[in-house]
Amino acid sequence: MSVRVRFAPSPTGHIHVGNVRTALFNYLFARSEGGRFILRIEDTDLERSTLESENLIYEDLKWLGLDYDEGPKMGGDYGPYRQTERFGIYRKCAEELMEKGYAYKCFCTKEELDAEREKAQAEGRPPLYSGKCSRMTKEEADRREAAGEKPSIRFRAFKPNVLVKDMIHGEINFPTNSFGDFIIIRPDGTPIYNYVVVVDDAMMKITHVIRGDDHLPNTPKQVLIYEALGYEAPTFAHIPMILGPDHAKLSKRHGNTSVEQFRSSGYLPEAMINYMALLSWSSDDEKELFSKEELISKFSLSRVSKSAAVFDFDKLDWMNGYYIRRKTADELYGLCLPFLLDSGMADGGFLEKEKERVKAMLLSVRDNFVKLSDAPAFMEVYFKRAAEITPEAGEVLALETSAPVLEAFLDKIKNYEYLSPEDYKGIMKEIQKETGAKGKALYMAVRAGVTRSTKGPEMDSVATLLPVKELSGRVEETLSMIRRG
């Protein structure tokens, strides 16, 4: 039987990092087994689900490069893939369950149940359903329904123990009296997660359910439903949670947690994929840098660990920088453009006209980036002078040799429009001869004179990429600042 796995998000916003890892493991497993990866939209919560959010999910998956084989838009042999379009199926299966005695109508109101639960908890008993409606006759149920009461449908926990077989955790035994009879259809006819997930996975012929281990306690309920429906349960693989730095389940309060936030703050999809793959999974060869293709060939559920992982933003940053450093000038230009535009330091027309020069600039500062959004800060040297002289640059400029060096520099470059690297080197040599300024001091003086900082890209790229007019303007300004003190 060929492998079929699914990613089943609720359309309530952008995909969260925890879900990215779940999607990724499903994807990697499917691709490595030559199976199919299915996208199912779990929109049974009508209140929170929106079509806009559904589109955000498509965008996020596309950006991440996680392509799927069946889903709402593209269809497939086991559709529809949107749960709101499957309500008829759920209703039919529920009728079947009631006929077989696995489910019954429950007329208890939400208020009654809440009160019951509170009372139980106050008395130190587990908050279980009393079973009040479980032995109601069909006649009475029909009568009350005819009288206008709206029942929910409740599933009967029909045996005392359930054994869950999990690829990661092994066999786990759950006593069913820890949860009791549970609702599968609300009074308004909409179905509940624990129920639809089983109907869908069974009918979509899902072979492996790979999801976060926060679902582990739900699994015995689902196994019960599989059995009642006459289906064989799929293989489960409950993967560990992702935690924030405080060791609590990763959430919005930890900052950057949606795919969109990572994208817009300058992270590369390949870094996200590579980093997330390393959370609770490791390769058998101690390597850590992998392309998506390498991950597919290396991935195995048997190498997924059991314990939760803390999301390490530092390591992600390192990896993102690693991938940025491997980008070509062309790629970098396209990638950084939105961030450059956004910073307002240069307009689109200029960036387009000076494309080749901008690419060279990008290449000269690339090694400093951690995120694409760092581009503007490092490109600042090229687009405008730092407003003030940095303390380090100030020290350099205070040296007696600095002013004569800068004056000589101004004099030498005035007949050029642009400096070539050779021009620059030659000029520096001449200045050295004339002023007697030596090595480091010479170069530092020019650097400080032009950029007013001692940090940033190599000086020869700054001198080469900037028009001489700009260079001399800057140096003159710095000189007058020195003279004023």
Next chain:
RNA sequence: GACCCGUUCGUCUAGCUUGGCCUAGGACAUCGGCCUUUCACGCCGACAACAGGGGUUCAAAUCCCCUACGGGUCGCCA
């Protein structure tokens, strides 16, 4: 509270199935050094962990039990 799950450097992890090769390996971070006419990159090195206690065994990070701690779930959310 009940029911589950988990516990190797600060963090991600290797090793645990099939005890000995583990004076516990790698990566990020940190700190040092080298490279370098800046910063960074790169290279080299240092620091740093088997939660605790009992067993079993010639031998335990690895097997068993207990304790502690952490996490998750207990909804007409998914």
